[in-house]
Amino acid sequence: MVAATPSSASPAPAAEASAHLRLLVTMVFWGQMTPSFVLLLQVWDPFALSAARYVVAAPFMMLVLLAFRGSPMVPTWAEVPKLAALGIIGMGGLITCYAYGLAHSNPVTAIVVQTASPLTYTAIARFLYGEPVPSGIGTALCLVIPGGLLLATPALMGEAMTVKGGEIFLIFGSACWAWYSLQCRRWLPHYHELRLTTWTMITAAPFLIGIFLVLWALGATRLPAQVPPLYLNILLLWLVLTSTCLGIMLWHSGVSRLGVATAGLYFNIAPLVAMAISSALGYVPTPLQLAGALFVLAGIGQLHVRRWLKARRVRGQGAIRG
Numbered sequence: 001m002v003a004a005t006p007s008s009a010s011p012a013p014a015a016e017a018s019a020h021l022r023l024l025v026t027m028v029f030w031g032q033m034t035p036s037f038v039l040l041l042q043v044w045d046p047f048a049l050s051a052a053r054y055v056v057a058a059p060f061m062m063l064v065l066l067a068f069r070g071s072p073m074v075p076t077w078a079e080v081p082k083l084a085a086l087g088i089i090g091m092g093g094l095i096t097c098y099a100y101g102l103a104h105s106n107p108v109t110a111i112v113v114q115t116a117s118p119l120t121y122t123a124i125a126r127f128l129y130g131e132p133v134p135s136g137i138g139t140a141l142c143l144v145i146p147g148g149l150l151l152a153t154p155a156l157m158g159e160a161m162t163v164k165g166g167e168i169f170l171i172f173g174s175a176c177w178a179w180y181s182l183q184c185r186r187w188l189p190h191y192h193e194l195r196l197t198t199w200t201m202i203t204a205a206p207f208l209i210g211i212f213l214v215l216w217a218l219g220a221t222r223l224p225a226q227v228p229p230l231y232l233n234i235l236l237l238w239l240v241l242t243s244t245c246l247g248i249m250l251w252h253s254g255v256s257r258l259g260v261a262t263a264g265l266y267f268n269i270a271p272l273v274a275m276a277i278s279s280a281l282g283y284v285p286t287p288l289q290l291a292g293a294l295f296v297l298a299g300i301g302q303l304h305v306r307r308w309l310k311a312r313r314v315r316g317q318g319a320i321r322g
Contacts, residue, residue: 018258022250023266029247031273032278036239043228046099047221049236051212052092056237061198072194082187090180095204097173098174100250114169114267115148116172121264122177127257131182134262136306141176143299148268150292178264181255193252197245206271211222262303268296 040049066072075083105113118141123129184196191199215221230237254262272293275285285293 014255019254023258023263025271026247026250027269028093028249028273029243030267031270032277033243034092034233034270034274035277038208040232040239041238043224043232045221045223046103047096047215048223050099050201050281051093051205051208052236053244054095054201054241058198058205059200059238061194061245064196065198072302073199075199076232080204081299083199084183084203086180087200087205088207090176090183091200091204091260092207092211093176094173094180095208097169097176101166101169101173102283105170113170114174115271115305116145117146118264120174121178121267122170122261124142124175125182125260125264126189128179129182131259131261134259134303135310136303137261137265140299143295143302144265144268147292147295147297147299148271150288150295151305156189171245181260181263184252191213191255193249196252201244203249265300265303269300272296305307 037049039299044052044114064070122133122137126133180200184191184200188196212221216223254266275289275293280286
């Protein structure tokens with residue numbers, strides 16, 4: 001599949017529904033990362049974990065590319081600087097900024113910043129790239145952002161709202177990913193999701209390894225003191241295959257059809273998934289969290305209703321003209 005600019009043509013209803021489904025699956029994969037990282041970070045340092053994920057993910061994606069396409073689809077020399085910028089600024093920027101930002105943020109303000117990330121995506125898409133704001137996006141933001149805050153109420157309770165400085169890195173991280181998502185389709189519109197994900201990972205991996213080595217030399221990060229237990233290694237491999245590899249490919253597919261502003265709304269489904277997984281492990285959600293889940297689902301659901309009604313009107317007008 002070749003990425004396309006969503007503003008150039010409206011996707012067919014079936015393709016649009018498929019894009020929404022892919023974004024939903026992406027958030028299931030990304031939502032599982034929160035409870036999983038709680039376990040992994042007992043053994044791994046955040047920067048070492050980030051580098052390890054991409055050390056595994058990049059060669060795995062190359063094997064998948066070879067298996068499905070029959071060749072590595074090596075980029076041209078003219079494409080190499082673009083891929084390097086996308087991998088380093090987009091993937092590397094997101095991961096590095098989030099690792100540092102979460103380590104140097106107040107938990108409350110970090111949650112608020114992350115919950116408001118759809119605003120970052122919408123602003124960058126609209127004001128830097130001139131993408132039209134989808135119908136219903138304002139209503140969706142008004143529901144999704146408060147919903148995300150309600151989902152995070154247990155972490156918000158009992159914490160003071162103080163800023164420690166790391167919050168700005170969380171905003172930078174969201175901006176890096178929004179830029180990456182938008183710029184991929186402009187610089188490399190002929191790249192399908194598999195090729196795009198593979199080669200941007202290949203350029204991101206050396207950057208993340210370099211960040212880790214510099215911090216390790218400065219004594220600011222470390223490798224696990226001993227070989228992690230087997231179940232943690234299996235969990236890490238599962239996250240690499242689903243959240244890192246398949247999740248990013250599905251993200252590209254959804255963004256190429258719906259745009260970054262709409263896709264960004266789905267980020268607040270990830271806490272809902274994390275809550276569901278935690279509930280399965282024995283955590284009982286609060287009434288406020290359940291209300292937050294309804295807010296998030298209502299915000300995204302009303303987009304679907306609006307687009308379904310619009311498609312129905314268009315079909316009706318076509319039938320009348322026919």
